[in-house]
Amino acid sequence: MGEHLIKMPDVGEGIAEAELVEWHVKVGDLVREDAVLAAVMTDKATVEIPSPVDGEILWLGAEIGDVVAIGSPLIRLKVASEGGDPSGGSEEKEAAPPVRAEDIEAQADGAVKVSDAIVEQQGEQQRRNAPPRPVEVPQAPAVRLHQPPVARAEGEGPVASPAVRLRARDAGIDLRQVPGSGPAGRITHEDLDAFLTHGREPARAPGLAQNTSVEHIKVIGLRRKIAEKMAIAKSRIPHITYVEEVDVTALEDLRAALNADKRADRPKLTLLPFLMRAMVKAIADQPHLNAVYDDEAGVVHQHGGVHIGIATQTGSGLMVPVVKHVEARDLWGCATELNRLAESAKAGLAAREELMGSTITITSLGAIGGVVTTPVINYPEVAIIGVNKIMVRPVWDGTTFIPRKMMNLSSSFDHRIIDGWDAAVFVQRIKALLETPAMIFVEA
Structure with missing residues (x-):
């Protein structure tokens, strides 16, 4: 072997x-x-x-x-092969250690102990074969069982001996609060001791118990990668978060109409493809937001291609598959690639190349997206757009309140590269495109 x-x-x-x-x-x-x-x-x-x-x-x-x-x-x-490890990793077996005199003495001493044990075992066998002698069993003393406390009727006074009452008065205890376990609910010294130990705590409902267990879970794999990246992003990037509400009533009407009349080979449209196309148009006006910042070299790498990362929750943790060259995809092309990457990531089949190269990121929690979030920038990018849930809210139209479908955009920017004014202009441009969705399809 x-x-x-x-x-x-x-x-x-x-x-x-x-x-x-x-x-x-x-x-x-x-x-x-x-x-x-x-x-x-x-x-x-x-x-x-x-x-x-x-x-x-x-x-x-x-x-x-x-x-x-x-x-x-x-x-x-x-x-099974002979000749050791073909990879060169085999090692010679360690030589047996030399026999020392004290080891021999220890072995001899052990042999004597074994012999003594054998003799003792034989003597025990002989004692077992001898006729049994009658054994006197002492009578156990009578034990007074502690009865469960007896509840008193409302208004009924406590029953206790003068000694118990004196102890209670010295301790400042109202005996009406002490349950008694003696005959007819009499309060004993044991009841008073139990009340002094536990009686001042509020009673727990039946079936409730404290859980003091602690589970130690090692942070490994994808979760550790996420933790490391989030720590880098928050420690090295001074975030500025800008929140704006968007009226998506017209966009939702258009989306419903397109889905109702779509071809069989086209995927169902969500809000994200519209947002992706709106971001392409807004980036055309402010290309410096479509960039990654090498803060060690002090260089901003501004990209011509718009590669949008989509933060996706999977069974293993958060992953960010990347839709490459969104500027070259139409609405349906964005939706198709978005669905493919999301399914691949959730199944754990996303290739390494599909998780790299983003220049700006979208994060969305869908229907549970909350009212406002504070997204963490996908380092080393300089901007991330956060989508919150759509809610019907009353909106004043100048005459009356009308119900409108409203959604907040919560977006964060690297304040070292992006000024607050530029961040606001970028979000306002996206807002205008989403509120007038026909503009998304108008070529410049």
């Missing part, structure tokens, strides 16, 4: 380390060639590590959540 050492592979992304997010095996498992042994994560992309040989798992070199350098020992297997 030999051993085979598997090292952390180079996954081809130019990285020096990867985080272990899942073990598919444990020590003692028998695995076949190409069986998945573990999964590692690199920049939101999960890579599975297969076994190159058949064998038995002898050793696992990391724990879930550990960051392992490329080329570090990861798994050791026992393989």
Whole structure:
């Protein structure tokens, strides 16, 4: 038998380390060639590590959540082939330690103890074979059972001995509040002790109990990546958040009409494709908002192509798939690509390239989007547009209040690059396009 050492592979992304997010095996498992042994994560992309040989798992070199350098020992297997580890990872077995005199004495002493135990065991066997002697069982003293407290009728005075009443008066206790467990509800010294210990706490409803458990959950994988990115964004970017309400009544009417008359090969339209097209038009007027800021080099990279990240909640956590070149897509093209990326992300099948390269981001919680949010910028971008839920509100039209479908846009900007005035102009331009949706389709 030999051993085979598997090292952390180079996954081809130019990285020096990867985080272990899942073990598919444990020590003692028998695995076949190409069986998945573990999964590692690199920049939101999960890579599975297969076994190159058949064998038995002898050793696992990391724990879930550990960051392992490329080329570090990861798994050791026992393989059927002779000649040791073909990968060069086999190690010579450790030589047996020299026998010391004190070890021999300890072994001899242990042998004597074993012999004594055997003699004792034989004596015990003989005692068991002897006829039993009568055993006197002492009579147990009478035990006074503590009866449950007896509830008193309303207005009924407490029953207690003078000694109990004196203790209660000295302690400042109203005996009417103390339940009694003695005959006819008499209050005993034990009842008074229990009240002094617990009686001042409010009574709990039946079935309610304190839960003092603490569960320790290690932050690993995608959740750790999200935590790291959010920490960077909030610590390095001075956010300015601008909130504006938008009347989307006309937009919702248009969306309903387009969905009712759509072709079978077209997806159902949500509000987001309209917002994406409105952002393209607003960016044409203010291209410096479609950018990423390299704050270490002090360089703003302003992009011509509009690549909109869509913050998407998945079973594993928040992911941001990117709709590339929105400026070259029509309304239906935006909707089609948006649906494809969202389904891919939620199924955990999004490619690494589909999660990179955004120049501006949309975040939306849909129907539960709240009234106002304070979005965190998707570092290193300089702007993020937040969509809140649509609600019917009364709006004054100059004569009377009328019901309108209203929605707030909550948008954040990197105040190092974007001034408050520019942020307001950008949001107001988007507002005007959404409130007059026909303008979205008018070419400049």
